Amino acid sequence: xxxxxxxxxxxxxVISDIAKVIGPLFEQKGxxxxxxxxxxxxxxxxxxxxxxxxxxxRKGYFSLHLRLxxxxxxxxxxxxxxxxxxxxxxxxxxxxxSSDEMIKSAMKVRTSNFCLRMVTD
Numbered sequence: 720x721x722x723x724x725x726x727x728x729x730x731x732x733v734i735s736d737i738a739k740v741i742g743p744l745f746e747q748k749g750x751x752x753x754x755x756x757x758x759x760x761x762x763x764x765x766x767x768x769x770x771x772x773x774x775x776x777r778k779g780y781f782s783l784h785l786r787l788x789x790x791x792x793x794x795x796x797x798x799x800x801x802x803x804x805x806x807x808x809x810x811x812x813x814x815x816x817s818s819d820e821m822i823k824s825a826m827k828v829r830t831s832n833f834c835l836r837m838v839t840d
Contacts, residue, residue, distance in 0.1 A: 730774045733781065737772055745770065765793050767833075786839040795833040802829055 734755045742752055750757040750770070759768045769788040774781055805811055806826050813822070 730776065730781075734772050734774050737783070741772075764791070766791050766835075773839075784840055786837060788834050789836045790833045791835050792833045795835065799830040802826070 738752060738755060742757070745752070745757040748759065750759045750768075755772045757770045761768065767790040769790065771786040771788060773784040773786060775784070776782070803826060806822055
């Protein structure tokens with residue numbers, strides 16, 4: 720593997736190099752690589768396990784993160800239905816300054832993905 724200086728390397732290149740090294744280990748466990756995400760679908764539970772490699776640059780240095788996402792589309796689809804009913808319920812207790820626009824925005828954010836849990840370092 721070629722050694723590169725960090726100041727001439729993009730974050731995507733660093734992540735790609737890391738993925739090349741650890742990819743075979745994930746593939747042995749049944750994970751499939753999608754760019755910087757390694758994903759495994761458990762057909763028995765409908766869970767999707769995702770390991771995501773992230774790299775951030777702050778104050779001149781890189782910080783490497785590994786995030787685990789647990790997704791379940793069928794379960795979260797039902798949860799989203801309940802959330803929408805609650806937010807649209809007139810008897811739901813809201814903050815005094817909650818506008819309809821703010822509620823719509825919150826609904827969009829809260830129902831935009833199927834993530835049950837996320838853990839990061």
